[in-house]
Amino acid sequence: xxxxxxxKTGYSTDVTVLEELVKMDLPEKxxxxxxxxxxxxxxxxxxxxxxxxxxxxxxxxxxxGTFESTSTGTGRLSSRDPNLQNLPAxxxxxxxxxxxxxxxxxxxxxxxxxxxxxxxxxxxHLCDEKRLKSAFEDHRDVHxxxxxxxxxxxxxxxxxxxxRFAKVINFGILYGMSSYGLAARLGIGQQEAGDxxxxxxxxxxxxxxxxxxxxxxxxxxxxAMTSFGRIRPLNEVSVNPRDRGALKRIAVNTPIQGTAxxxxxxxxxxxxxHFEGRKNVHLELQIHDSxxxxxxxxxxxGIEKELANxxxxxxxxxxxxxxxxxxxxxxxxx
DNA sequence: CATTTAAGCCAC
DNA sequence: AAACGTGGCTTAAATG
Ligand SMILES: Nc1nc2c(ncn2[C@H]2C[C@H](O)[C@@H](COP(=O)(O)OP(=O)(O)OP(=O)(O)O)O2)c(=O)[nH]1
Ligand SMILES: [Mn+2]
Ligand SMILES: [Mn+2]
Numbered sequence: 001x002x003x004x005x006x007x008k009t010g011y012s013t014d015v016t017v018l019e020e021l022v023k024m025d026l027p028e029k030x031x032x033x034x035x036x037x038x039x040x041x042x043x044x045x046x047x048x049x050x051x052x053x054x055x056x057x058x059x060x061x062x063x064x065g066t067f068e069s070t071s072t073g074t075g076r077l078s079s080r081d082p083n084l085q086n087l088p089a090x091x092x093x094x095x096x097x098x099x100x101x102x103x104x105x106x107x108x109x110x111x112x113x114x115x116x117x118x119x120x121x122x123x124x125h126l127c128d129e130k131r132l133k134s135a136f137e138d139h140r141d142v143h144x145x146x147x148x149x150x151x152x153x154x155x156x157x158x159x160x161x162x163x164r165f166a167k168v169i170n171f172g173i174l175y176g177m178s179s180y181g182l183a184a185r186l187g188i189g190q191q192e193a194g195d196x197x198x199x200x201x202x203x204x205x206x207x208x209x210x211x212x213x214x215x216x217x218x219x220x221x222x223x224a225m226t227s228f229g230r231i232r233p234l235n236e237v238s239v240n241p242r243d244r245g246a247l248k249r250i251a252v253n254t255p256i257q258g259t260a261x262x263x264x265x266x267x268x269x270x271x272x273x274h275f276e277g278r279k280n281v282h283l284e285l286q287i288h289d290s291x292x293x294x295x296x297x298x299x300x301x302g303i304e305k306e307l308a309n310x311x312x313x314x315x316x317x318x319x320x321x322x323x324x325x326x327x328x329x330x331x332x333x334x
Numbered sequence: 335c336a337t338t339t340a341a342g343c344c345a346c
Numbered sequence: 347a348a349a350c351g352t353g354g355c356t357t358a359a360a361t362g
Contacts, residue, residue, distance in 0.1 A: 043356085181348095249351065257346095
């Protein structure tokens with residue numbers, strides 16, 4: 001079938017290429033269709049089902065993963081052996097998989113809370129953009145509004161998948177995505193993509209100013225810095241020398257992603273203080289801007305409120321921090 | 335034989 | 347001349 005994209009060593013067969021081949025509606029379209037289906041299924045089996053089952057400790061019956069505290073450039077945690085921060089979140093197989101991940105004790109449930117639009121709130125705090133701040137003061141959902149704007153659908157009709165795509169747009173543009181990159185991701189022309197980027201910064205003028213100012217500061221100081229003083233020396237980051245914009249994008253991203261990471265860490269500390277001595281409340285997972293804990297089913301309602309309160313008060317920004325809570329008998333619900 | 339690299343894909 | 351950022355993991359091929 002026709003080549004669409006090149007890699008270093010040959011022709012690309014990634015998901016966008018295969019979907020393009022299906023769209024071309026050639027007699028052989030069954031081939032990319034079957035490869036796509038195979039990719040999805042084998043990713044699930046060899047990427048999640050097998051490693052997760054293999055990670056179950058024989059004696060405890062539990063998965064004992066490792067959270068690394070000092071292995072990212074921005075201050076985020078990472079998770080390994082197995083990675084529990086990248087469990088599938090969309091699609092039927094995601095639900096099936098996570099139905100198998102359950103609390104250690106019968107009668108217990110998971111309670112989870114995730115910061116709402118966290119890096120956009122951090123951005124609003126850092127750049128003092130009026131429109132962004134009032135959006136959060138008015139409890140609005142900027143991701144949904146972006147989805148509604150870009151994809152021309154009523155906010156009520158924005159699906160979770162569409163909203164996830166809006167995050168790519170919101171954060172992508174903020175962190176320096178080009179019209180080329182946006183066009184490729186949206187499947188539109190570069191002109192149209194450029195228009196979207198221009199409108200984005202026109203709607204939020206202080207964001208553009210902030211991006212430039214933030215980069216200038218970082219370059220002068222030699223390091224990027226979060227709201228709480230975490231630093232990332234820029235001479236330690238390695239970038240492809242052919243990519244001239246890379247260092248700027250890193251310098252702009254780090255204070256924001258890093259500030260969100262600082263907040264998440266403070267929330268974890270607060271969690272331990274708050275729930276100290278409560279033997280049936282355990283923190284199980286941290287997924288960058290969310291915490292998942294296990295507790296007795298009877299205590300669920302109270303824990304949900306306490307967890308939300310702990311996280312929302314972990315730091316004080318010039319915009320409110322908000323979390324969304326969920327609970328369930330397996331990770332499929334949270 | 336073990337380790338490294340490339341491509342690809344899962345998440346936030 | 348490349349063209350959001352932060353990670354971890356699997357597979358196959360290249361490298362040693
Ligand atoms: N640069 C970049 N950052 C991302 C991307 N996806 C997620 N993030 C960062 C920014 C988010 O605020 C943060 C937490 O991810 P979430 O999925 O929880 O999204 P967010 O909190 O923005 O929205 P939500 O929780 O759904 O209200 O991770 C992405 O595609 N690019
Ligand atoms: Mn969030
Ligand atoms: Mn999240």
